[in-house]
Amino acid sequence: MSWQSFPKVELHLHLEGAAPPAFIRGLAAEKKIDLRGIFREDGSYAYENFEHFLTVYEAACTVLTTPEDYRRLTLAVLEESAAHGVVYSETFVSPDFCGGGDVEAWRDYLAAMEEAAAEAERKFGITLKAIVTSIRHFGPDKARAPAICAAETKGAFLTGYGMAGAEMVGRPGDYTWAFDCAREAGLHLTCHAGEWGGPDMVADTLRDLAPERIGHGVNAIHDPALVDRLAEAGTVLEVCPGSNVVLNATPGGWSGHPIARLRERGVRVTVSTDDPPFFHTTMTREYEGLEKAFGWGEEEFRALNRTALDAAFCDADTKTRIGTLLEGTP
Ligand code: HPA
Ligand code: ZN
Numbered sequence: 227m228s229w230q231s232f233p234k235v236e237l238h239l240h241l242e243g244a245a246p247p248a249f250i251r252g253l254a255a256e257k258k259i260d261l262r263g264i265f266r267e268d269g270s271y272a273y274e275n276f277e278h279f280l281t282v283y284e285a286a287c288t289v290l291t292t293p294e295d296y297r298r299l300t301l302a303v304l305e306e307s308a309a310h311g312v313v314y315s316e317t318f319v320s321p322d323f324c325g326g327g328d329v330e331a332w333r334d335y336l337a338a339m340e341e342a343a344a345e346a347e348r349k350f351g352i353t354l355k356a357i358v359t360s361i362r363h364f365g366p367d368k369a370r371a372p373a374i375c376a377a378e379t380k381g382a383f384l385t386g387y388g389m390a391g392a393e394m395v396g397r398p399g400d401y402t403w404a405f406d407c408a409r410e411a412g413l414h415l416t417c418h419a420g421e422w423g424g425p426d427m428v429a430d431t432l433r434d435l436a437p438e439r440i441g442h443g444v445n446a447i448h449d450p451a452l453v454d455r456l457a458e459a460g461t462v463l464e465v466c467p468g469s470n471v472v473l474n475a476t477p478g479g480w481s482g483h484p485i486a487r488l489r490e491r492g493v494r495v496t497v498s499t500d501d502p503p504f505f506h507t508t509m510t511r512e513y514e515g516l517e518k519a520f521g522w523g524e525e526e527f528r529a530l531n532r533t534a535l536d537a538a539f540c541d542a543d544t545k546t547r548i549g550t551l552l553e554g555t556p
Pocket of ligand 1: 243283418
């Protein structure tokens with residue numbers, strides 16, 4: 227069966243990382259910004275490894291200079307997600323790219339994204355919530371401004387705070403100020419860990435930053451005691467298998483990916499695309515990959531989506547409404 231129209235919940239999607247290359251090229255042409263170096267001849271994004279991916283990502287972001295750019299981006303991304311059956315999505319977005327960490331500038335960007343989300347909900351039947359991220363490789367000092375932006379604009383649309391970027395820069399404990407600021411504002415918390423770092427990075431992140439969810443977390447598999455702890459605590463992992471396979475974050479391709487072993491050991495896993503055009507993936511392709519590698523089908527995918535909805539950073543009414551959409555699965 228095709229999984230394209232199967233209703234899905236996606237928790238781990240970087241808004242700028244979901245920008246189709248043609249969208250970025252179009253804005254670059256409008257603004258006369260030369261971005262030729264970041265594209266291959268076939269039009270896709272060109273990068274060699276994770277570090278280079280982050281550089282290309284940031285170069286692509288240089289064309290996103292106004293709230294209107296983010297309104298258009300949000301609408302384009304949600305249309306594409308909805309075309310792959312996503313009924314509820316959470317996207318990471320960074321005030322560093324939206325007004326340089328200035329709270330007043332950030333308000334305008336956020337309002338533009340919220341406007342696009344409302345339009346996408348009417349037109350495509352997809353609900354969006356936003357998660358502010360600090361960018362880890364910008365360092366602990368620069369992590370503070372996005373957390374303040376998030377704390378100042380928390381609401382029905384902006385519901386979470388987290389951290390992305392190069393995982394090996396600093397230790398989790400260097401970022402406690404930003405996480406405490408967001409926590410005190412009542413935001414939900416998530417943090418990338420265990421994509422590049424080992425199980426110790428996941429453990430230290432849980433100890434020092436205490437997020438509800440972990441972005442990726444797959445390297446926890448190398449420490450059986452940590453896997454048990456994750457399972458017992460019910461910590462939800464935002465697993466992005468296609469991203470891990472393309473970036474070689476996990477060995478053995480799809481069939482060697484730890485998601486199946488984590489799930490068998492009782493860890494609450496979910497599935498997302500991370501930065502879909504960069505990794506040549508979609509939610510449909512993620513499901514196809516899991517079906518092919520592990521024989522997963524309707525039962526497993528329904529369970530994944532229920533876990534994701536349970537762990538979603540949204541209000542109870544939204545969960546009830548989206549739950550009804552998931553139950554309508556044919
Ligand atoms: N990993 C870490 N940081 C990121 C990513 C990612 O896949 N995408 C954008 N920032
Ligand atoms: Zn990510």
